[in-house]
Amino acid sequence: MKKLLHTAAVVAALLSTPTWAQTAAVKVEGAWARASVQGQKATGAFMRLTAKDGARLVRAESPAAGLTEVHEMKMEGDIMKMRAVPALDLPAGKTVELKPGGYHVMLLDLKAPLAKDTEVPITLVFQDAKGVESKLNLTVPVGTAAPGGAAAPAMQHKH
Numbered sequence: 001m002k003k004l005l006h007t008a009a010v011v012a013a014l015l016s017t018p019t020w021a022q023t024a025a026v027k028v029e030g031a032w033a034r035a036s037v038q039g040q041k042a043t044g045a046f047m048r049l050t051a052k053d054g055a056r057l058v059r060a061e062s063p064a065a066g067l068t069e070v071h072e073m074k075m076e077g078d079i080m081k082m083r084a085v086p087a088l089d090l091p092a093g094k095t096v097e098l099k100p101g102g103y104h105v106m107l108l109d110l111k112a113p114l115a116k117d118t119e120v121p122i123t124l125v126f127q128d129a130k131g132v133e134s135k136l137n138l139t140v141p142v143g144t145a146a147p148g149g150a151a152a153p154a155m156q157h158k159h
Contacts, residue, residue, distance in 0.1 A: 026051045026090065026126050031140045032147055033107065034100075035116040043114055044071075045105040045122055045140055046098050054092035054129060061123040066109030068122070073101055082106075087127070114142045 031047035049057065060068045069084040080101075088103055090096050098104045105122060107114075114120055124136045141147065 025053065025055055025128060025134055026124070026136060028124070028136065028138060029095075030146060031122075031138055032145075033114055033120050033122070033140045033142045035142050035144050036110060036114045038113050040113065041110055042106060042108045043110065044100065045107060045120070046100065046146065047105075047140075048095050048097050049090055049124075050095045051090035051092060051126070055090045055126045057088040057090060057124060058086075058127045058133065059125045060105045061125070062107055062121060064111055064114065064120045065107035066111065069106045069108065070103065071106040072103050090126075116143055118142045 027050045029048045029050070031045065033045040034043045036043040045060075057070055060070055062068045070088050071082050072085050072088075073080055073082045075081075084106070085103075088096065096103070105124075107120070107122075119139045119141055122138045122140050124138065126134050126136065128134070
């Protein structure tokens, strides 16, 4: 019985772990991906990244999408434009937020809809100051809003 209680306590601790991952180089917090519907071919993933010693997010990968890119949304005149960026700088010790309407991971050519309350695997690839690449594998919850937050506005995907 004592062993069973210990096992239950360990499982409960693991299940209550926040949805972030950490390597020595980059900490990821609050990661989530927006749910999609049948026929929708793209969606976004959002999170906060903090690089201990500075790094660059050079690419993202996901088996759920035919193409995964790091994107930026910004106003150009009166028009909001979205475009892929070759890399996203992560200054040492500063948190960079990937959020709707700003930088985000774009999952394009979805192989199937991302249903609310499921998870999607995403791999982030970072490069340190010496050019050494490291990968961080995430399992990101899918929802209509950030965990614990209000629903985010829908993304308009226009290049």
